[in-house]
Amino acid sequence: MLSPKDLEQIERKGISEQQIKKELEEFKTGFPFLKLDAAASIGNGIIATSAEDVKRYTEAWNAYKAEGKKIVKFVPASGAASRMFKNMFAFLTADYDVPTTDFEKTFFDNVVKFAFYPALNAMCEKNEGKNIEALMGEGNYKAVVANLLEAKGLNYGQLPKGLLLFHSYEDGARTPLEEHLVEGALYADSKGMVHIHYTVSPEHRALFEKKVADTKEKYEKAYNVKYDITFSEQKPSTDTIAVNPDDTPFRNADGSLLFRPGGHGALIENLNEIPADVVFIKNIDNVVPDRLKADTVTYKQVIAGVLISLQEKAFEYLRLLDEGTYNHEKLEEMIRFVQRDLCCRKHDIKELEDAELVIYLRSKLNRPMRVCGVVKNVGEPGGGPFLTYNQDGTVSLQILESSQIDKSNTEYMKMFTEGTHFNPVDLVCAVKNYKGEKFNLPDYVDRTTGFISSKSKNGKDLKALELPGLWNGAMSNWNTVFVEVPLSTFNPVKTVNDLLREQHQ
Known part of the structure; x- marks a missing residue:
């Protein structure tokens, strides 16, 4: 099926023949739907914070920033604005x-x-x-x-959406790129340094770089910070092969194989190369003018405070496990932390011997961690927070898209349609272990959570393979915690007329 010429093309993209064969097989077999336990809700996977909690977590975050840790704001910004118009x-x-x-x-x-x-x-x-x-x-x-x-x-x-004029100010209009520069200065600085990373498409990179060069100094002066702005592009090696409706490789007019970008899940590779202790992730178009930024800044600090508080506890337990300085009572405490605070549950955990328990606890504590802001569901499209069964039989928190749910299962659809919250891509991530070493993030992807979509090229139908989404299956094997944040922090711009909403005026 694959000619020597095909194999050359595959090799040039940095993809193995084995990977292509696997993808072609996935088109035939499809991907399994996820087994759901429940839609996450307040008290069952979602934390609601009191005024006292907000104060405590904000203080915890500001103390952490004062240590000079490297904090990065990661902004997926490669999307063209064509759909907006x-x-x-x-x-x-x-x-x-x-x-x-x-x-x-x-x-x-x-x-x-x-x-x-x-x-x-x-x-x-x-x-x-x-x-x-x-x-x-x-x-x-x-x-x-x-x-x-x-x-x-x-x-x-x-x-690209990031370079359109979104908001009016007395000194001129601002693009989303600039609004993220401002946000970074307000909650993601560390000792006056703000690191922001934009993922962009190759054809727009020069435009982004020019915009940063033209505006960086203005915001450095306004907020008394220094910016370190970096860019990356989706790797060709994360492209996926396209097929005809009969699952044979789709070919271009010149006979070459057609590859398509693997969706935002490919960005796990970009995220993996970010040298940081903590990374905030937020979409390029979810920004508001300065007069409405207070809630965003407050709750970014809150979810970051929750993250580093949980991480500190996990690190403490991992040290005890590695040193062997624990007793059965301490193991019971760790179980409560994993089950209650990290919402990772194993129904037969009581049957494990202490030695097995230590192995299990270490595996669940020693992995990347993310805290996700979720908002009350008001009918906007977006992923929902669920308690979901994992490959190892445990139940943990996940962000699911509708494509991952079996729509013929009435119980699951009831969970999906009646879910109280959804996730607006508001994440803060801890990507190092307790020894300060970086996790290799691709190791924590659930490869079975990709999906197949129908597309066309030059009037011909084709099937495309989407990699496990960045905040969905690509982070499936992370520790995940959900925190309720106000709806005022979620203001995406899907169509040009969304810019007329009060939140963007």
Whole structure:
């Protein structure tokens, strides 16, 4: 099935033949659905913090920062903004010329409220000889949209989301990239140094680097910090092979194999190369203007405080286990910590002899740890927090996407639809062991949690393989803890009109 030419192509990408054969087999067999125990809820996997807890965890985090540990803010930022403008692209090619759908009417009725309005207005004057108001006045709405989306104008249809103007300020509009610089200074600094890492697509990297070069000094002065900004791209070796509907390799017009990016799960490799003690992870578009940042800053410190408090306890127990300085009572205490605080449960744990128990406890304590902020479910799309069975029979907390759940199982679907919370990609991670050595993060991926999606290329149907998602299966074998955070900390921008929400004005 694979020719010598195919094998050469595979080798150039840094992928093994064995990996390709495994992927081709996965297309045929599919991936198993996960076995669920329950949707996580307050008191059953989700921590609700009191005002006293908030104070305590914030103090714990600030004490930790004062030690000079390396803290990194990791921002997946490779997504193009094209999906944000799907409705406006449709308007450009529609057989009518005036706003007709509710979406189009909302956009034009409020166009002056967008942070990019001044830049768009200037572009219309330059290219059309008229400002937005004049163009709309004569019914030439499509010229306004063309100047927003096309290369002759702002080119927003092709730019990454991180470089669009999101929020207005007196001294000019800010992009999400800049809002993350500000956030980093407010909760992720360590002795005045702020490390931020953006994962970007190769075609946009130079644009990101230029934006950082143009704005870094401004924010360093404003917040009295120094920035260390780094970038990485998804590795070609994490691309996955595409197949035809009959599971044979899909080929390009020139006969070569078609590979596709393996989804955000591929970023576990990028995360693995970050030299840090603690890493915050947050999507590029989940930002708010300064006037609304207080809750975000407070609860980032809270989830980080929870993380380092739990890590400290886990490290203490690991030292005792490695030194052999424990008794049965201490082992009972460790069991309570693993089961209650880390929410990792083993139904037959009482049947283990002390020697077996030590091996089990060490395996569960000595692994990466993450604390995830979860918000009350208000019907937004996103992963849900669940208690899920693992390969070893234990039950632990996981973030699941709907694709991982057997929709024919009425009990599971009830859990999914009636779940009280969902996860807006608000994570803080501890990625070193108690000896200060980095965990090798790919070792903790559950490889059986990928999924297959239907796509097309040049009008031909194909099947694509998505790797286990970054905050889903790629972190399946981490210690996971959920903390309820306010809905005000979750403000994604999925469509351009989301920028008209009060949270982005």
